[in-house]
Amino acid sequence: MAEQMLTVHPLGDLDQLSMIGIRDDRVVELERGVDWRLTAGYDALPTWIGKNLDVRYETKVDKIQWSESGATAFSTTGEEFAARSVICTAPIGVLKSGAIQFSPDLPTSKWQALNGLEMGSVMKILFRFKERFWDDGLTMVGCDGPVRLYWTPLYGWGEDATPVLIAYVGGYRARALSARTEAEAVAIALADLDRIFPKVLPSQLIEDSQRVDWCTNENTRGGYSFVRVGGSGSRQALAASDTGALFWAGDGTATESIAAVVHAAYATGLRSAAEVISFLGR
Ligand SMILES: Cc1cc2nc3c(=O)[nH]c(=O)nc-3n(C[C@H](O)[C@H](O)[C@H](O)COP(=O)(O)OP(=O)(O)OC[C@H]3O[C@@H](n4cnc5c(N)ncnc54)[C@H](O)[C@@H]3O)c2cc1C
Known part of the structure; x- marks a missing residue:
């Protein structure tokens, strides 16, 4: 749990981080309701x-x-x-x-x-399913498997019509999945979802997926300083x-x-x- 809280933002590994660094990065401000959403998208x-x-x-x-x-x-x-x-x-x-x-x-x-x-190592895998298999109020699922967090696109805000879940992976977990092919990374995350939702088996409901990998993106070479x-x-x-x-x-x-x-x-x-x-x- 401590690792989860300390490394979700920023996305370093425990041996790269310090409390002084986290203070300098003002990470605690994340908890102070300073989030805003650009409805037209960040573009x-x-x-x-x-x-x-x-x-x-x-x-x-x-x-x-x-x-x-x-x-x-x-x-x-x-x-x-x-x-x-x-x-x-x-x-x-x-x-x-x-x-x-x-x-x-x-x-x-x-x-x-x-x-x-x-720069933190970070990756997202987007999954679109045939139907929603999670509760309406779900914002995110924190876990300790190969994926750190799954969340819904609007993060629990507003209408979440599309049955999409986003796997958010940071630090060494991201590097491990980055070293795999996209198909392998998708299969690993789907197996993880099957573990979390054993009665549903999300892997049987998958329609589409896409990996977005900042670890290998030459224009950023990581995500989040x-x-x-x-x-x-x-x-x-x-x-x-x-x-x-x-x-x-x-x-x-x-x-x-x-x-x-x-x-x-x-x-x-x-x-x-x-x-x-x-x-x-x-
Ligand atoms: C997965 C992820 C999710 C995030 N979510 C949020 C969020 O919800 N809210 C939020 O506020 N922030 C979020 N961030 C952080 C946010 O994206 C960054 O803080 C922000 O984009 C930094 O802006 P920047 O201009 O410093 O760098 P960037 O946005 O990275 O811009 C740098 C630009 O330089 C260009 N560039 C790179 N190399 C060269 C070169 N050699 N020559 C010319 N151009 C070059 C790149 O193509 C890029 O366009 C997220 C980051 C990641 C990785």
């Missing part, structure tokens, strides 16, 4: 922010050159984006992987900050404007609210935009 938020902006999709940056007077992002397709300043919002997993080369290299403080942060044991202060160090015209945002730099959520990432964007305005107005 609506970046679409709204990106309105009238020149957003380039399918453009992967593999190098950022920075100095006191400007910065240039280079894409894998050979494009160059030179600017008076650049804000890097790449996820912690991408930054730690070295997929983006920095020239000159980042100062030690930034690499120390990245060492103090981690968290402060590692010994990493206290890392979010502040990564956020610090100490790399000339190169600034930092994204949920890894969140210090003002619970970390690793959309509104935290949004707040870091506002913070770094203000830093850029002040930098350019020098």
Whole structure:
């Protein structure tokens, strides 16, 4: 039970987490009724922010050159984006992987900050059944098998018409299922559901399934950043404007609210935009 509570958010393993890190990540705010739902789906938020902006999709940056007077992002397709300043919002997993080369290299403080942060391993498997076999009021089922949690799409809020259950898997459990093929991972989770609902045997009612695996997603390399044991202060160090015209945002730099959520990432964007305005107005 303790493991369940401590590792459900953030999604680290017990040996990666500390109470100080959990405090720094303000995980307790999750319990304070701060959840909001975007009824149009999360897509609506970046679409709204990106309105009238020149957003380039399918453009992967593999190098950022920075100095006191400007910065240039280079894409894998050979494009160059030179600017008076650049804000890097790449996820912690991408930054730690070295997929983006920095020239000159980042100062030690930034690499120390990245060492103090981690991306959780996380995966969802979505199941659509022929019919609902759970009670109307079900929000989630916490378990100790290969899957940590199952929940209903609206998490017990509103009409849950579609007979869908979502398996939510974090930490070492996610890595174990990620190492399997999708068909194997689905079979393992269905066997787990048969164990939990032996009178129903959900595996006999399955219509469709889909695995969403953030462990192998090259654009995130994990899901949910968290402060590692010994990493206290890392979010502040990564956020610090100490790399000339190169600034930092994204949920890894969140210090003002619970970390690793959309509104935290949004707040870091506002913070770094203000830093850029002040930098350019020098
Ligand atoms: C399974 C899961 C469920 C979640 N549920 C919730 C929730 O219910 N509520 C909530 O508030 N938060 C939730 N979160 C957390 C939330 O998704 C993150 O906190 C938020 O997306 C972080 O925003 P960001 O802009 O920092 O990073 P991201 O949203 O990861 O955006 C980073 C962007 O950088 C791009 N990128 C990566 N590498 C490169 C590169 N080399 N060049 C160019 N672009 C690159 C990526 O494609 C991506 O578009 C969830 C996360 C996960 C994994």
